Amino acid sequence: MWARASAGVVPGFFLAAALVGLGCWVLPGPWQSTIVAGLVAFFPVWIGVICAAFRFPDGKQAWGWLGALALLGLGLLWLLQMSGWVR
Template sequence: MLAKTFAGIVLGLPLSLAVISLAIWIWPGSSEAVVMPFYVAFFPLWVAVMAATYLFRNGARAWAWLAAANAGAFAALFAAKQLLPGL
């Protein structure tokens, strides 16, 4: 139980940041209008990720899946920054 909690806290934070940043980056048009609403949505997303970690069977699976999700989210953010014009 403690491993799932720490996985949600430690790996949920960067995952939520990457997802929100990716959403802001690929938003069509001017992103200045959506930055604050998306950053306000960051905290509920982080709480949802932390709550979802309790759905895994054990802590090792939670760490593995969240690490893979982090790698995918940051890879998508990196690709979006390289390929899309962005801000």
């Protein structure tokens, strides 16, 4: 149980940040106008990821999947920034 909880907290934090970051960059307008909405949405998204971590059968799978998804999401944000599609 503790392994799944820590998987939801640690890589889940980065996964939630990536999801909210992608959501903010999808919205129209400059990114500055989405900061408040992103900050408000971050905590519920993070809590949702923590709850989803308990759906995995064991902590090893939770750490693996959430870590991989967090790396994928943050990598996608980095690629979007480096390509110049978002500013």
